[in-house]
Amino acid sequence: MNLLYLLGVPLITSFALLFAGNGKAVKVISLVGATIQFVLALLLLYAFRQQRLQGNFEDMIFQHNYAWFSSLNINFHVGVDGISIAMIMLTAFVVLAGVLVSWNVQKMTKEFYFLLIVLSLGAYGFFISLDLFTLFFFLEIAVIPKYLLIGIWGSGKKEYSANKLALMLMGGSSLVLVGMLGVYFAGGRSFDLLQLSQVHIPLETQKIIFPFLFIGFGVFTALFPFHTWVPDGHSSAPTAGSMFLAGISMKLGGYGCLRVATFLLPDAAKEYSYIIITLAAIAILYGAFATMMQKDLKYINAYSSVSHCGFVLLGIGMLTKTAITGAVMQMVSHGLMTALFFAVIGMIYERTHTRLVTEMSGLMKTMPFIMTILFIVGLCSLGLPGFSGFVAEMTVFMGGWQNAELGYRLATIAACMSIVVTAVYILRAVGKTAMGPLTNQGYLQLKDASWNEKLAAGLLVIGIVAIGIAPFWLDDLIKPGSEVIMQKLSQVVK
C-alpha cells in the first residue's frame, strides 16, 4: 500500500474545500474526506497485518524513498511500523470525530474545516516520515492552523492562549531544529532515521544533542515545566480544536521523543533518564493536583492531560520494553479518551453555555446520552478496567517496575499514587454534573445529542472499549516497534 495516499487525501480535500460553494458543501466534503481517510487507515492496518503474517519482519514497511533536496541529502522517505500505524489510527479516529462534532460551526465554516484538514495533514505526514527533515516539516505545518483555530474560533482569552501556544510550540520546534542539525552533522550528513540509527554517535555529542531534541519534542507533549500552554490552549480552543490539540498534537511530541530522541541517541537517553522520569513524575502529580482545584470542565481535562501525558514520558524514561509499549498505548488511549472528553464538554457547553461544574447538576435527566458518554470517558480517565486508560497505565507501571533501580521504583510508586487523585477529581466533576437534582429550570428544555454528535462519540467509545477489552491487538501492533527501540537501548547497557 502506498503511504502517500494518506497525504493525498487530506491534500485533495483541502483543495476541494477552497472551491466549495457554501457551508453545506464544505461540511460534506470534509466528512467525505475524513471518512475516506478513516477507511484508508483501516486498510493500512489490514495490509500491515497481512504483511506481518506473511513473514515480512522488516522494521519499517511500505517504504518509499524519493530524493527531495539531494545536494543536502534530504529525502522524502516514508514508512511505517506498528507504532506509527497505531498513531495513524488514532489520528483517523480523532479527525473523523472532530469533523462530525463541528457540524454546527457557523463562523467562517470553510476556513475552519480547511484548517482542521491541514492540521490532520501535518499529523499524518509526521507519523509516516522516516526522514528528520520531512518529520520537522510536518511538525511545523501543524503549528499555525492551531494558532488560527484558537485565535479565530476560540473562547475566553483566546488571543493570549493562541499566542502562548504558537510561541511555545515554535520554541519547542526551534530546539528540535538545533537537535536535528546536530544529528545531521554528527551522523554524517544524513537526515534519514534508518541510516542514522546505524551510526553510533559518540556519547559526548549525544549528551549535547539529546536535551535539544527531547525538550523540544517534550514541549509538544507537556513536559514539565513547559506544559503551561496546555491548559490555556485547550480551554480557549473550539471543541474540534481541543480534540485535535490534545488528541493528536500532543502525541506528536511523545512520538518524537521516542522515535527521534530516544531511538537515535540511546546512550544519552540512558544518561538522562533520571531527569526524564523525575520531570514526568512531577508532571503526573502536579497535573493531578492542579486538576483538583479546577472548576471549568475544559481546564479539568486540560490539566488531567498534563498528568496523563506524563505517563507517556515516564514510560519512555523507564527504558524497558514494556514501559515503552505502555507509553505508546497511553498515547493512543489518551488521544481517544481526551478527544472524547473534549467532544462531550463541547456538547454540554453548546447547550448550557457554561463549562463550570458548580453551575451544573442533574443533567442526566435532560440529556442521558451525553451524560452517559461523560461517565464512560470519566471512568476511562480514572483507569477503570475495561477501558483503554487502565490498560495503558497498567502497562506503564508494569514496565516501570521492571526497572529495578531505586529511583525508577520510586517514580513508579509516585505515579501510581496519582490514580487516587484522578479518581477524586473525575468522580467529583462527573458526579456533580450528571447527578443530583436539576436545579436550573432553564436546563429542562435542553435536547440530547444529535446524530452527528452520537456518531462522533460512538466512534471514539468504540476505540476506547476495543482497546480496553482486547488490549492484545494494540499490544501486538506496538511491541515489534518497541523491540527495535529496545535493541538500540540494550546495546548501550553493556
Next chain:
Amino acid sequence: MLLKNELWIAIIIFLLLFIKIGKGLKNDSLLTLIQVLLFINVVLGFIFNREGNIFSGMFYSNAVVAFQKSILSIAVFLISLLCADWLKKSPNIAEFFILILSALLGMFFMISSGNLLMFYLSLELATIPVAALANFDLEKRISSEAAMKMILSSAFSSGILLFGISLIYGATGTISFSELPNALNSGPLQILAFVFLVSAFGFKLSVVPFHLWTADVYEGSPIAVASFLSVVSKGSIAFIFLTALYKVFQPLNGVWYNMVVILALATMIIGNLFALRQQNIKRFLAFSSIAQVGFILVGMSSNAAIGLTSVTYFVLIYVFSNLAAFGVASVISERTGKENIDDYKGLYKTNPFLSWILALALFSLAGIPPTAGFFGKLFLITAGATKGNYWFITMVALNLIVSLYYYLRVVRAVFMDKNEQPIETIRGNRAVNFGLTICAAGIVLVGLVSWIYEYISKLS
C-alpha cells in the same frame, strides 16, 4: 554576450529618456511598455549565459552571477507590477524607472565586478539614484528627510569604503579580486582595512550597528522605493558580500568568521526586538528586514558551497515574500492612506485575497512551512551549523520564536481582531493582482519544488 542584461537595461533607460523628451506616452501605456521590457530583461537573464571576463578582469560573469542578476531582475519586474496603482498616478513615471534602472545597472556591474575600483564605482551608481528615489514624493517633508538621511549615510559609508580600499592597496599592492587572495596574509593593516570594508558593507546591508538609517528611510520614502531598497538593494549587496568573503578575503576566514557570527546575532536580535513595537507597517517591515539580514549572515558564516547556495536561494525567496508584504501594504496605503498595523484590524472580513497574501508572505518571512521561507531559513541555519557552533545555532533558533511573535501580531490584527471600521473592500488593479499572484506562487513553489535549490546548488 557577457553584458547582455546590462546593455538591455541601458537601452531601456535611453528609450525612456527619449520618450520623456519627445511627446511622451500616457501613463497606462508607458507602464505597460516598461513592464514588458522588464519582463524581457528577466527572460534575457536566463538565456545565452556565458562565463568569462572582459576589460582585463574588471568585469566577469558566470552562472551564479547570472542567476543572481536574474533574481534582481525578477524583483524589479515585480515591483513594476505591484506598485502599478501608485505609479499610474505619478506624473514622473519615466523618471522613476530611469532612476530605478540606473540603480539596477549599478548593481549588475557591482555583482560582476572583478576589481575593487569597479566595485566602488558601481556601488555609487547603485546608491545615488536610490537616494533620489527616496525623495520621490516631492511634496512630502518626511520624504526629503529620508533622502537626506540616505545620502548622508551613503556618503559616509562610501568614504569608509574608499579608505578601506586605499589601505588594502597600500598593504597588498593590488585591488584585483583574482590577485588579492594570494596577497593577503592576515597582517594587522590588512585586517584593519578589511574591517573598514565590512563596515561599508554593513551600512548598505543595514547590519547592526550600522542600521540606524533604515527605518527612517523606509518610512519616509514611497513604498515602491522602500520595497526596492529592502529587496533589490539588500540582495545585491548580499551577493557581492558573498563574493568578497568567500573569494577575495578567503585567507582571512579565521578573522571574518567571528565577525560575521557576532554581526549576525546582533543584527537578528536588535532587528527582532525593535520590530516588536512598531506600529507603522513600513517601519515594521524595515526592522523585520534587518532581522532577515541577520539570517542571511548566518548562512554566510559557513564558508562553503552550501553558504553560497543557501544565501542565493534565500534572497530569491525573500524577494517573493517581502515584495508580497510590501505589495499588500502598497495597495492599502494607496487606496486608503492607512499604514498602521492597527488599521489592518478586521481586514480579512473585507479583503480576503489581500489578507491571505499578506499572511502567506508573513509566514514565509517567519519561516513557517509549507512556505518557501521555511526552506530558506532552514538551509541558512544548516549552512551556519557546518562549523558545529551549537550556541550560535541555538541563539539563531531562539530568534525564530521572537520573529514569529511579531509576524503573528499582524496576522492577529488581520484575522482575529474586531474593528468597527475596517478597511473597505478594495477592488485591485489587474497588474497588482497578477504581481501578488506571482509572489504567492513563488512563496509556495520555490520551497516545495526542490529543483530550484538543486539548480542553484549545481551552479555554485
